[in-house]
Amino acid sequence: MSQPEILTSIQGRLGVITLNRPKAVNALSYNMIGLLDDALTKFEHDDAVHAVLIRGAGARGFCSGGDVVTLHQYAVNNDLDSAAPFFRDEYQLDHRISIYPKPYIAIMHGLVLGGGVGISAPASHRVVTDSTRFGMPEVGIGFSPDVGGPYYLANAPAGIGNYLGLTGAHISGADAVYAGLAEVRVPDDRIEALVQQLESIKEPGQIDEILAAFDTPAPSELAREAAWIQDVFCADTVEDILTGVQHVADQGHDVAQKALKAMQRHSPVGMKVTLEAIRRARHLSLAETLAQDLRTTMNAVAGTELAEGIRAQLIDKDRNPQWTPARLEDVTHEDVEAFFAPVDGVEDLVIQA
Numbered sequence: 004m005s006q007p008e009i010l011t012s013i014q015g016r017l018g019v020i021t022l023n024r025p026k027a028v029n030a031l032s033y034n035m036i037g038l039l040d041d042a043l044t045k046f047e048h049d050d051a052v053h054a055v056l057i058r059g060a061g062a063r064g065f066c067s068g069g070d071v072v073t074l075h076q077y078a079v080n081n082d083l084d085s086a087a088p089f090f091r092d093e094y095q096l097d098h099r100i101s102i103y104p105k106p107y108i109a110i111m112h113g114l115v116l117g118g119g120v121g122i123s124a125p126a127s128h129r130v131v132t133d134s135t136r137f138g139m140p141e142v143g144i145g146f147s148p149d150v151g152g153p154y155y156l157a158n159a160p161a162g163i164g165n166y167l168g169l170t171g172a173h174i175s176g177a178d179a180v181y182a183g184l185a186e187v188r189v190p191d192d193r194i195e196a197l198v199q200q201l202e203s204i205k206e207p208g209q210i211d212e213i214l215a216a217f218d219t220p221a222p223s224e225l226a227r228e229a230a231w232i233q234d235v236f237c238a239d240t241v242e243d244i245l246t247g248v249q250h251v252a253d254q255g256h257d258v259a260q261k262a263l264k265a266m267q268r269h270s271p272v273g274m275k276v277t278l279e280a281i282r283r284a285r286h287l288s289l290a291e292t293l294a295q296d297l298r299t300t301m302n303a304v305a306g307t308e309l310a311e312g313i314r315a316q317l318i319d320k321d322r323n324p325q326w327t328p329a330r331l332e333d334v335t336h337e338d339v340e341a342f343f344a345p346v347d348g349v350e351d352l353v354i355q356a
Contacts, residue, residue, distance in 0.1 A: 009038040010060075011045070015202030016053040018046035025061025031118045032070045033089045039122065040096050047104060053207050054106035056198065057122065064136070065111045066119025069093070071144070071317055078303070078310035086304045087297075087349050090149070093121065094293040097150050098354050101125035101289055106207050110198075111135055111176070112191060120184075121150025125289065128210060129185040131176030132194060133221070137184060140171035145270035145312030145324065147277040147342075149300050153284035154292035159183055160229060162236035168277045169236070169244065170265040174225055181223035189217045228258050235259075241266075241274045242331050270308050270324070271331045276342045283343070290354040301346040 010021040020042050022029035046052045059065035069089075077086035100107055100122060109123035112132040120139060123129060131137070139148040139156065148156060148168055156164030159182045166172065167182070179185040189197055197217045204210060225232075235247035245266055251259035266274065280299060284292045303309045307327055315324035328334055345351060 008032060008035045009042060011042045013049070013052060014198075016051065016204050017198075017202045018042070018049065018052040018055045019198075020055065020057040022057070022059045022066055025059075025063065027070075028064045028067035028114050029059040029061070029119070030067050030070050031093070031122075032073070033092070036089070036092050036096055040092070040099070043096075043099065043103065052105065053204055054108060054201070054210060055103070056108040056110065056201060057126075058110040058198075059112065059119075062113065062134075064113030064119070065109070065115045065123065067114045068117030068119055071313055074304075075310060075313040075318060078306075078313065081305050083301055083304060083346065083349055087301060090297055090300050091352055093118065094150065094297060094352055095354060097121040097125055098290055098293055101151075103127070106210050108201065108210065110194060111137065111179070111185060112194065114173075115179075116140060116173075117148075117152075118150055120152060120155070124155050124184055125151065128187070128214060129179075130187045130189055130194075130197070130214065131179050131185040132189055132191045133176060134191050135176035135179060135185075136173040137176070137179045138171060138173040139167055140173070142169060142269040142273040142277055143171045143265075143312065144316055145273050145308030145310075145326065146303055147273055147280050147299055149296040151289050151292050151296065153277075153280040153295070154287065154289050155184060156281045157284040157287075160233075162233035163225065163229065164281050165236040165244065165278060166232045166262070168281055169241065169269070169274050170262045171269065172262070172265070175221075175223070177221040177223040178225035180220070181226045187214045187218045188220060189214075190219055193217060193219075224258075231256070231259065241271075241278055244278075245331065268324075270312055270326050271328060271334045272306075272308050272326070272338065273312070275331070275334050275339045276303075279339050279343070293354060294352040295343065297349070297352040298344065298346060299342045301349045302342045302344070305346065
């Protein structure tokens with residue numbers, strides 16, 4: 004018997020949503036997006052529910068992202084007609100979470116990547132743990148951050164968003180708090196006790212008090228690296244950023260060396276589109292960023308880099324993508340601008356706030 008992909012329950016005054024694909028680290032299928040939306044509607048209109056909590060089944064993580072195998076099929080076939088509804092509905096769900104009328108608490112343990120960021124970063128209450136590995140690794144598959152990612156990265160401390168977007172680095176829970184992507188860090192072994200306390204609330208205002216009592220701050224490695232990251236990753240172009248990373252790496256700096264290796268293997272097109280997306284998102288709302296994301300995503304599905312990146316990383320697993328162009332200097336301004344242009348046959352996303 005197949006298991007339902009989403010589990011819902013009411014525990015005390017808490018509406019609980021559990022992503023239930025643990026073998027896939029709860030990667031989001033199209034079906035799950037609809038089920039999540041239905042669950043939010045049910046809990047919104049239930050007066051017995053004071054707040055909603057979302058978590059992921061299994062020890063490996065909250066959500067590893069979207070269903071990349073299906074995305075590969077879309078990209079290989081340039082199937083915009085199938086891809087557009089998936090992403091349109093996903094982005095609308097992400098925005099709905101950001102304006103949800105009841106407290107929405109995300110428990111972000113283990114892997115929180117890509118699409119998992121989309122359904123947790125807009126939460127009113129964001130809880131990370133000591134196992135959290137948070138990231139927007141899209142450049143590794145010839146893509147750029149979506150699900151509102153450019154908005155969150157644009158609002159991170161100076162240079163940090165560019166660093167996360169261009170390297171695809173996975174960061175700790177403490178780092179996520181430093182970067183403004185979460186507020187509270189709770190050890191994994193105290194999460195069940197936290198949930199029990201939240202179940203007992205008599206009114207929504209108690210949530211902040213409970214979370215504060217469980218909050219266990221820890222040092223952020225990202226904060227320790229902030230000075231050189233700001234110096235290097237605030238440069239105007241990916242080429243200049245890469246040169247700066249090379250300079251720091253040549254001094255034997257471990258984090259810079261990892262960043263350098265990552266950027267050297269990532270898609271030149273993906274990195275340039277990522278930097279531009281973050282730059283534009285500094286002047287956009289979340290809703291406007293999600294509209295931008297639909298354009299960049301659909302243009303990626305229509306292109307070649309996304310299909311090649313997923314093939315190399317997840318299908319054939321040869322870890323040897325053949326990017327086109329292969330060099331940063333061969334990616335033109337016009338190439339990048341094209342990702343932000345309307346997509347033939349795909350209506351722009353208009354979110355009614």
